[in-house]
Amino acid sequence: MKIGILGLGLIGGSLGFDLRSQGHHVLGVSRRESTCQKAIDIGSVDQASVELSLLASAEVVFICTPIGLIVPQVEQLVAHLPETTIVTDVGSVKTPIVNAISPLWKNFIGGHPMAGNTDVGIEAAQRNLFVNRPYVLTPIETTPTSSMIVLEEIVRSLGSIIYHCQPEKHDRAVSWISHLPVMVSASLMAACLSETDLEILQLAQNLASSGFRDTSRVGAGNPELGVMMAQYNRQALVNSLHQYRQNLDTFINLIEQEKWELLEDKLKLNQLNRPKFLE
Structure with a gap:
């Protein structure tokens, strides 16, 4: 499966490591060329670019930017994606993100891996960061069941423990x-x-x-x-x-x-x- 990662920091870079180890082809996008090259060099992604268009062929896209950039980035990203692409985020706040993105993209599913540390940047990326860690998914009534099944399978492959709840909770x-x-x-x-x-x-x-x-x-x-x-x-x-x-x-x-x-x-x-x- 082709999986996109927008934002190549600790979480995005670590996701890349583990997804590639599962045999997925990982496409990474970052604001900096140097970060893109570093992600390729350390083996976190297969391809990387500063252009959102790289993610056009991805079947699933993880948004791993800081919270304040998630909605603006998705607003720009959706112009490059087919309607079947599943989009999810890793932000630590869900309600404002889900409320803003769900009307834009029916295949959006809010997510939050409870993993990480105080380190930042692609240099902090590590393998197996998500093993035995909680990973929250916040589907809403209109979330396609087929999309949930695909995303759950990916999250489960990371070794995470899946929890479902409403964004507000x-x-x-x-x-x-x-x-x-x-x-x-x-x-x-x-x-x-x-x-x-x-x-x-x-x-x-x-x-x-x-x-x-x-x-x-x-x-x-x-x-x-x-x-x-x-x-x-x-x-x-x-x-x-x-x-x-x-x-x-x-x-x-x-x-x-x-x-x-x-x-x-x-x-x-x-x-x-x-x-x-x-x-």
Whole structure:
């Protein structure tokens, strides 16, 4: 099968590796000639170009650009595609994307692989990135069943675990487990940097180890992507942030009032529930 990838960064490049290993012919498009050449050199794609017309022969096209570019790129892309081409995206927000593209292209299916890291660019692409990772598909009532079957088969071949849900429910869920952690992590770093005693700040930086590394990691990613998460999933994220702030205030009150048993109960509850999110 000929499969197109628009956007050759971490996700697009990694998709290319795995799709080629399945025997597909992969066509890649990027804004930069240098990225196209790099993708060919490392074996992520068979062909690459800065021109959207390269994807005209693709049976399935994955849109792997930043969230804010997905709709504009698809608006330009559809002029090059036959009606039978299946188009899907990998954006971390679904509702505005599905609402904008579905009227333009009946064979569009929203998607979101829950995989990746803070690295960016084609140089960060890696094989088997999607193995045993959740991959959400958000079909709507008018989504052709035949298109879903084709896309599910491709996603399953990546080793991913497929979930189906409505775009709105996806956005509410990821606001808790993906978008909120980015903002919490960023606010942790901002709080640390607010320390005015430079000697204490330097000592904290010297002593920072695995705990700080784990809790600050997701806030150290691409700032542009963080802003887009907030912009395109604003309401769900704001709701999550308000709820997080209420819970943080509860912890502050317990500590200020020296209610150590209640604090321990809270921490035990967290210890009990964390595996439900990660197993």
